[in-house]
Amino acid sequence: MTNVLDAQPDTIDANSAAAWWRQAAVYQIYPRSFADSNGDAIGDLPGITTRVPYLQTLGVDAVWLSPFYPSALADGGYDVDDYRDVDPKLGTLADFDDMVTALHDAGLRLIVDIVPNHTSNRHEWFREALASPRGSAARARYIFRDGLGTNGTQPPADWTSTFGGPAWEPVGDGQWYLHYFAPEQPDLNWKNSEVRADFVHTLRFWSDRGVDGFRIDVAHGLAKDLPQSLPSQADLDAPHEAGSHPMWDRDDVHDIYAEWRTVFNSYDPPRTAVAEAWVIPSRRARYASAEGLGQAFNFDLLEADFDATAFRDVITFNLELAAESGSSTTWVFSNHDVVRHATRYGLPPRAGSTVKQGTEWLLSGGTTPALDAELGLRRARAATLLELALPGSSYLYQGEELGLLEVADIPADDRQDPVFFRSQGIDVGRDGCRVPLPWSKTGPSFGFGAGAAHLPQPAWFHGLSVEAQEHDTNSTLTLYRRALELRREFQTDERLEWIDTELPDVLAFSRPNGWTSVTNFGVAPVALPEGTVLVTSSPLTAGLLPGAATAWLLR
Known part of the structure; x- marks a missing residue:
């Protein structure tokens, strides 16, 4: 055995009140596509509450809830009208409280999304800004600039929005506002003390209602330094020094998170947070520090090809990075x-990056290049079983436990993502990854609700529904349940020790208590x-581990 990797601290009780997040299995719920309780085609909070027993049986430790706030859905709920309320289509604050109670009674924690880079254009602050003159306190909460040219008819700069098109929008009086995402998402000015105070209020509002942690959207984007001449x-x-x-990723953003950490630590147990920060890896540790948010997403495995060397490099690097910050990593x-x-x-x-892998396939309606669905699922099961054996937190996205594929052939008239329309x-x-879940083999929306679903579900969903997999010992759902059960049993401290297999396509490591994971990235059985043998992602072949498969053993 070689290369012992130790996280900090050396031993940790992942289920303790203060440190549960360090090695948690967290299940992401996109609420509009999880479960619809009232038949209006949109998932809602009461729907989530009815499915808490499913989540408990699955074996996860926590739920990450994507935005559920009042919103016009210009960006799937990430355009927030009111940070301290529930979208009426999704329920009420009382429904939220009922959901929290149900989750906590089932032993599950709750992480909610906070979207601090921008509000929606329907937020009361932005409506006040539009009704106020230039130079007003209302406009100072956002990033307004005078336009160029005669009467300010040209944008202040030639910037392009992340969703395509210009990043500056005119308001009709010679001024323009910055929206680095959709026009319906005006960027906030985080140099404004009122903005900072209001988000502290929001963090306390949800913490007081029992929220255990926060996922911080665009965490690297809040602090901006925009000179008069843009x-x-x-x-x-162009390249910039770190x-x-x-x-993006300015050092002064961490002053904001130091203030938030004071809020989090005022609770017992302290509230946790995880940063969505797309930054160079060496910059990630500060977001994850104990003085900051405490944890940060790493998307490195998501971006890696299905390759033993790539996986080992990513895992080694991120465990070392976690030790540097004193945090645990995320997968x-x-x-x-x-x-x-x-x-x-x-x-x-x-x-290049695999984050966009599938773009051509989606543009072709899922026909080219050819998809090997069987191989894709085998590899996905193998990769996830490896992931669940790693130290750190595992973030699982709703439907992956069913082996769902991307839905590629959504008609243009049914699409909702602003990226599609603005490009x-x-x-x-x-x-395609937000299509509502199939719970049953039949019904107008496969058990998602009493009626249709807000995005069309393909006919093949019936065979991957919860009902279809519930009692199938070889199903992906059964694999996830078994793996999560074993993970909770064997996950103790955060050490990992690589095992030299002398096979370039085979990656193996051991965890404390003799728990060992072996993944065959190749084709030939090994x-x-x-x-x-505790569990395998694919059946053994004459006692050998087949290609694109992972096995857990107790040695």
């Missing part, structure tokens, strides 16, 4: 923003080390 888009795109970009393969990994792994590899269909967007 840089061009080319200037923004911490010096005018828009994720799928979420509400990317093509599901059962599909990505079934497509031919592409150069004129050049990018089909993220609707022999397993001595030990009792």
